Amino acid sequence: MPKKPPRARPSPPNDPAGLRARPITFQLWEKLMSSEWPLWEVFIRGQHGLNHRHVGSLHAPDAEMAIRNARDVYTRRSEGVSIWVVKSNDVTASSPSDKGPLFDPSNSKVYRHPTFFDIPEEVGHM
Amino acid sequence: MGAAVETVDRTAFVEWLERVGDSALILGHRVSEWCGHSPVLEEDIALANQALDLIGQCSLWLEYAAEVEGKGQTADHLAYRRDASAFRNPLLLERPNGDFGHTLMRQFLFDAFHIKLLRALKDSADVRVAEIAAKAEKEVAYHLERSADLVVRLGDGTATSHARMAAALKALWPYTGELFADDAVDRAMAEAGIAPLPSSLRAAWEATVKLVLAEATLAMPGEVWQHGVGRTGGGKQGVHSEHLGYILAEMQFLQRAYPDATW
Numbered sequence: 001m002p003k004k005p006p007r008a009r010p011s012p013p014n015d016p017a018g019l020r021a022r023p024i025t026f027q028l029w030e031k032l033m034s035s036e037w038p039l040w041e042v043f044i045r046g047q048h049g050l051n052h053r054h055v056g057s058l059h060a061p062d063a064e065m066a067i068r069n070a071r072d073v074y075t076r077r078s079e080g081v082s083i084w085v086v087k088s089n090d091v092t093a094s095s096p097s098d099k100g101p102l103f104d105p106s107n108s109k110v111y112r113h114p115t116f117f118d119i120p121e122e123v124g125h126m
Numbered sequence: 127m128g129a130a131v132e133t134v135d136r137t138a139f140v141e142w143l144e145r146v147g148d149s150a151l152i153l154g155h156r157v158s159e160w161c162g163h164s165p166v167l168e169e170d171i172a173l174a175n176q177a178l179d180l181i182g183q184c185s186l187w188l189e190y191a192a193e194v195e196g197k198g199q200t201a202d203h204l205a206y207r208r209d210a211s212a213f214r215n216p217l218l219l220e221r222p223n224g225d226f227g228h229t230l231m232r233q234f235l236f237d238a239f240h241i242k243l244l245r246a247l248k249d250s251a252d253v254r255v256a257e258i259a260a261k262a263e264k265e266v267a268y269h270l271e272r273s274a275d276l277v278v279r280l281g282d283g284t285a286t287s288h289a290r291m292a293a294a295l296k297a298l299w300p301y302t303g304e305l306f307a308d309d310a311v312d313r314a315m316a317e318a319g320i321a322p323l324p325s326s327l328r329a330a331w332e333a334t335v336k337l338v339l340a341e342a343t344l345a346m347p348g349e350v351w352q353h354g355v356g357r358t359g360g361g362k363q364g365v366h367s368e369h370l371g372y373i374l375a376e377m378q379f380l381q382r383a384y385p386d387a388t389w
Binding site: 059060068069 | 175
């Protein structure tokens with residue numbers, strides 16, 4: 001005889017989604033996040049004059065909240081003066097299988113590296 | 127020490143500083159209870175940040191209270207060695223977290239008051255009060271931006287989220303009146319130019335709340351019976367609900383069990 005499947009625990013009446021009754025496990029969290037909130041890539045500019053740098057990603061329902069979440073998640077130790085967010089889906093990435101054609105040809109072109117110039121002492125470290 | 131402290135009744139000043147400090151402490155503790163339990167990681171971190179902001183503000187206020195009191199106590203003594211009846215936070219802030227809607231609504235109702243208070247305190251006759259307020263105001267401006275935004279999103283969200291926010295508003299509204307109830311301590315502070323009368327902040331608070339609730343499609347509750355404003359007073363006079371005892375039992379355990387423990 002096939003085993004009876006375990007009965008699902010009922011949600012309390014004031015908690016239809018059953019969120020509060022269940023402990024938030026990593027799997028549940030992943031499921032919640034991937035089904036509800038898109039992923040955003042976060043870029044922070046550390047100081048005026050520097051570039052924005054990619055610092056990580058987070059989930060948020062829209063751009064405004066992504067900025068707010070980024071403020072709380074990535075600038076707690078005053079790391080930044082400006083935040084950019086962009087939907088991870090909107091990033092077009094090069095394909096790993098194209099690595100050879102894209103990057104290998106430059107290996108044999110040493111003349112592209114500025115190593116054939118004598119730098120005057122006065123210039124210092126470049 | 128600030129300029130006004132020499133001329134004002136010290137007992138009243140200490141009492142008032144404890145009201146502001148205990149408000150930050152108790153709300154900060156309540157918010158910290160979400161740490162590790164929030165529905166999403168990002169919210170968890172945001173709430174923990176906010177709790178830390180409030181605990182930081184509390185330590186500035188209580189440190190000053192201990193100095194004005196002049197009995198050799200520190201902010202830690204005030205936070206960890208007083209019993210419930212010596213705490214001076216309004217009842218609203220010791221309300222249980224409930225669901226996320228309750229937590230956010232409590233935060234919003236208080237943030238809207240807190241920002242008006244701190245902005246007024248920046249012009250305090252007491253320099254130290256003005257300095258602490260200026261530092262806290264920047265943090266609280268963000269707290270309000272966040273809580274107001276979430277109240278709007280959830281109020282004007284799904285049927286479930288709307289129902290939860292409406293329930294939270296109904297449950298917490300009867301605790302808002304105490305924020306604006308003036309007593310002898312408040313009048314002494316207003317007279318000395320240290321702090322505004324709480325009642326004078328009401329109109330501006332109502333304007334903010336009305337605007338946000340309208341956007342959140344939640345109805346203003348209007349006149350209802352209010353806790354803590356009657357003859358016996360409320361949290362501001364040390365008359366607390368049973369919830370504060372549980373907060374202190376957890377918050378003070380270490381210092382009560384191992385007095386002066388450090389790490």
